[in-house]
Amino acid sequence: MATQQVSPVRVEREDDIAFVVIDNPPVNATSQPVREGLLREISALADDAGVSTIVLIGAGKTFIAGADIREFDRPLRDPQVPAIIAAIEKCEKPVVAAIHGAALGGGFEIALACDDRIATPDAVVGLPEVTLGVIPGAGGTQRLPRLTGVATAIELITSGRRVKAPEAQRLGIIDGVVSGDIREAARRHARHLAKRKRRLSALFVPVSSDEALKKAIENANKGARARTAVKEAIEAIQNSERLPFGEACVVERASFQRLRESEESAALRYLFFAEREAARIPDIADAVARPIAAVGVLGAGTMGSGIAVSFLDAGLPVTLIEQDQEALDRGLERIHGIYDRGVQGGRMTSQEAEQRLHQLRPTLDLKQLVQSDLVIEAVFEDMAIKQSVFRELDAVLKGGAILASNTSYLNIDALASVTSRPADVLGLHFFSPANIMRLLEVVRGAATAGDVLTTALAVAKTIRKLPVIARVGEGFIGNRIYSAYRIQCELMLEEGAYPDEVDSAMTAFGLAMGPFAVGDLSGLDISWRTRQRLAPTRDPKARFPQVLDRLCEAGRFGQKTGAGWYRYPDGARRGTVDPEVNAMIDKVSAEKGITRRSFTAEEIQWRALATMINEAALLLAEGIAARPSDVDVVLVNGYGFPPQKGGPLFWASRRPREQVFQALDVLAAATGYGFQRGGVEGVIENLQKRE
Ligand code: 3HC
Numbered sequence: 220m221a222t223q224q225v226s227p228v229r230v231e232r233e234d235d236i237a238f239v240v241i242d243n244p245p246v247n248a249t250s251q252p253v254r255e256g257l258l259r260e261i262s263a264l265a266d267d268a269g270v271s272t273i274v275l276i277g278a279g280k281t282f283i284a285g286a287d288i289r290e291f292d293r294p295l296r297d298p299q300v301p302a303i304i305a306a307i308e309k310c311e312k313p314v315v316a317a318i319h320g321a322a323l324g325g326g327f328e329i330a331l332a333c334d335d336r337i338a339t340p341d342a343v344v345g346l347p348e349v350t351l352g353v354i355p356g357a358g359g360t361q362r363l364p365r366l367t368g369v370a371t372a373i374e375l376i377t378s379g380r381r382v383k384a385p386e387a388q389r390l391g392i393i394d395g396v397v398s399g400d401i402r403e404a405a406r407r408h409a410r411h412l413a414k415r416k417r418r419l420s421a422l423f424v425p426v427s428s429d430e431a432l433k434k435a436i437e438n439a440n441k442g443a444r445a446r447t448a449v450k451e452a453i454e455a456i457q458n459s460e461r462l463p464f465g466e467a468c469v470v471e472r473a474s475f476q477r478l479r480e481s482e483e484s485a486a487l488r489y490l491f492f493a494e495r496e497a498a499r500i501p502d503i504a505d506a507v508a509r510p511i512a513a514v515g516v517l518g519a520g521t522m523g524s525g526i527a528v529s530f531l532d533a534g535l536p537v538t539l540i541e542q543d544q545e546a547l548d549r550g551l552e553r554i555h556g557i558y559d560r561g562v563q564g565g566r567m568t569s570q571e572a573e574q575r576l577h578q579l580r581p582t583l584d585l586k587q588l589v590q591s592d593l594v595i596e597a598v599f600e601d602m603a604i605k606q607s608v609f610r611e612l613d614a615v616l617k618g619g620a621i622l623a624s625n626t627s628y629l630n631i632d633a634l635a636s637v638t639s640r641p642a643d644v645l646g647l648h649f650f651s652p653a654n655i656m657r658l659l660e661v662v663r664g665a666a667t668a669g670d671v672l673t674t675a676l677a678v679a680k681t682i683r684k685l686p687v688i689a690r691v692g693e694g695f696i697g698n699r700i701y702s703a704y705r706i707q708c709e710l711m712l713e714e715g716a717y718p719d720e721v722d723s724a725m726t727a728f729g730l731a732m733g734p735f736a737v738g739d740l741s742g743l744d745i746s747w748r749t750r751q752r753l754a755p756t757r758d759p760k761a762r763f764p765q766v767l768d769r770l771c772e773a774g775r776f777g778q779k780t781g782a783g784w785y786r787y788p789d790g791a792r793r794g795t796v797d798p799e800v801n802a803m804i805d806k807v808s809a810e811k812g813i814t815r816r817s818f819t820a821e822e823i824q825w826r827a828l829a830t831m832i833n834e835a836a837l838l839l840a841e842g843i844a845a846r847p848s849d850v851d852v853v854l855v856n857g858y859g860f861p862p863q864k865g866g867p868l869f870w871a872s873r874r875p876r877e878q879v880f881q882a883l884d885v886l887a888a889a890t891g892y893g894f895q896r897g898g899v900e901g902v903i904e905n906l907q908k909r910e
């Protein structure tokens with residue numbers, strides 16, 4: 220028997236009020252059946268004499284999260300959202316949007332077409348389309364400025380910011396914040412509603428001052444994730460003052476459709492789903508997270524302080540341990556500094572900062588960790604020190620407490636092996652600055668229990684991090700690829716390039732910073748120590764770059780010593796080219812008998828990217844990362860890879876195959892003896908199959 224498809228849109232009548240319920244789990248995206256249902260029901264209710272008011276409301280946890288992004292890879296099927304919006308505006312009866320959860324993108328555009336918008340206090344509204352490489356495509360760039368003026372609309376649309384209901388009310392983009400059950404509130408609202416239409420399309424755009432407009436445009440262009448979308452969004456919003464409403468909507472829609480088909484948008488959509496998939500571990504789906512009510516952090520250095528702040532920000536109490544009072548005081552100063560800057564920058568009130576700091580328990584006494592459910596170690600990167608710390612912690616912690624290391628490279632299994640609880644040990648690799656960077660590599664040891672991993676994922680959510688699961692291996696996912704890339708960039712120096720040429724080629728590609736500027740920022744001594752540690756495992760016949768050792772031997776550790784790959788006179792934060800370094804590089808080339816040659820930016824980029832792609836294929840084959848998309852999520856969120864390019868593997872999957880393989884051949888030839896080629900073909904095919 221054929222089953223009849225149940226529509227995700229239904230009407231529930233209460234006297235003369237009609238509730239149009241959108242029920243399309245998990246987030247009520249406007250998939251084609253939803254669009255069809257909305258158009259059908261609104262058109263029918265418009266002609267229904269028994270209905271005075273229509274309420275749009277979402278079933279489940281949200282109003283409407285926006286377009287179904289999965290449909291963006293193919294031509295959109297009719298009816299499209301503008302047709303629903305036209306039906307709402309055409310209807311002579313008032314239509315109310317009753318918002319709980321989220322009204323985003325097309326969901327908020329539908330709400331903007333309604334005559335009234337009410338929302339629960341915790342609801343969010345916004346137009347996040349640019350974060351997906353498109354612009355609002357159903358009148359959002361035209362209706363929003365009619366409520367806020369062009370300058371505010373530019374700020375909201377180009378940042379894609381999600382605005383909480385109380386602020387949305389202050390901005391005038393919703394009409395009321397209601398408490399209690401949203402349906403009940405909507406019913407009350409509908410009963411007392413003036414029976415009138417209030418079409419935003421008929422309003423004038425309030426005038427923004429030239430100064431506000433200039434500032435909004437300047438801010439929008441600063442650090443934009445998707446530059447093309449931001450540029451087109453600004454144009455579209457300004458059209459609200461330049462063109463008649465209908466004409467501006469046509470231009471907006473054309474831009475939306477064009478951008479939807481761009482590689483930039485495909486990359487950002489890919490990352491949207493990749494980020495959610497990264498936290499999925501099929502073999503532990505049933506494990507239940509352990510409760511985490513108190514956290515301990517060991518080591519109050521750069522990382523320990525930031526990690527402590529991440530937990531304090533989430534409202535959890537943190538016991539912070541150091542080895543001596545001086546180091547503890549320095550850590551506390553760092554933490555207070557973070558909160559002082561937060562207050563000064565208007566990101567929190569001084570009261571909020573105080574509340575969070577109140578949850579911090581600094582101490583030198585390890586025994587104070589006895590009540591902690593999770594302890595994160597962030598002491599020096601040295602196996603012997605970490606093992607000794609793990610032994611001590613194991614003796615102090617209560618049964619069932621989870622023991623994590625923030626190590627950048629070291630073997631988690633070797634740490635677990637010195638404890639009596641290897642199943643409760645894992646890596647939680649934060650990125651610097653730990654309170655700001657979203658990425659968190661969750662490193663699964665050979666013995667790590669399923670519920671410990673599930674707990675780590677739950678903790679990540681609590682502290683608003685983006686977890687990616689990695690297996691044990693030198694540098695896990697990110698640092699392993701980054702090390703290979705950095706070494707290859709150093710080899711290019713010995714062949715003829717200079718640091719500023721490599722850095723500018725990589726920033727021209729879109730990386731936030733070049734490898735040498737990054738090295739100077741994080742300190743060259745860290746790489747130096749890692750190289751010394753790994754030296755015994757290296758094949759002496761393999762090519763290995765020398766310049767970094769020379770710099771470190773000369774006491775040039777980067778910004779902190781005023782000199783590294785670049786020179787930083789008088790505490791400057793931007794380095795200047797140092798002829799001494801270039802001479803040092805020339806000397807190493809000569810010693811190695813290399814005839815220097817010049818590199819084009821494109822050659823540098825391909826060689827660097829081929830290295831990342833190859834290393835990714837190698838670690839995928841070893842099972843260090845579970846999926847190609849996990850690698851991309853790590854590189855984009857932890858290493859400044861441009862999100863609009865989707866990550867190195869997504870980027871490679873969109874290039875002609877011959878070009879990728881040719882770059883791998885060049886890389887293999889240049890690296891020479893010992894080069895290991897990864898199964899890049901398979902990885903690319905795997906990615907293309909997903910699309
Ligand atoms: N399309 C398709 N699937 C979506 C989706 C969307 N717009 N939004 C969320 N999902 C899926 C997620 O992939 C996830 O699926 P999974 O369970 O299989 O992994 C599931 O819904 C739940 O999502 P989250 O894990 O993100 O759930 P949260 O409760 O944490 O967050 C949310 C809910 C705030 C709605 C968040 O999902 C979100 O921000 N979604 C994206 C909203 C957005 O960007 N909308 C704009 C779309 S563009 C547009 O509307 C164009 C228009 O102008 C024409």
Ligand code: NAI
Binds near residue numbers: 540597600604627
């Ligand atoms: P850091 O040198 O700034 O801080 C380490 C702190 O640990 C010091 O304050 C030291 O006094 C303290 N410490 C040492 N032994 C201790 C002990 N037995 N008990 C209590 N405290 C002790 O180092 P940083 O940069 O914070 O690194 C810490 C860890 O985080 C390392 O494993 C590092 O590899 C890792 N990491 C570092 C990143 C970075 O960018 N700095 C990024 C990600 C991870």
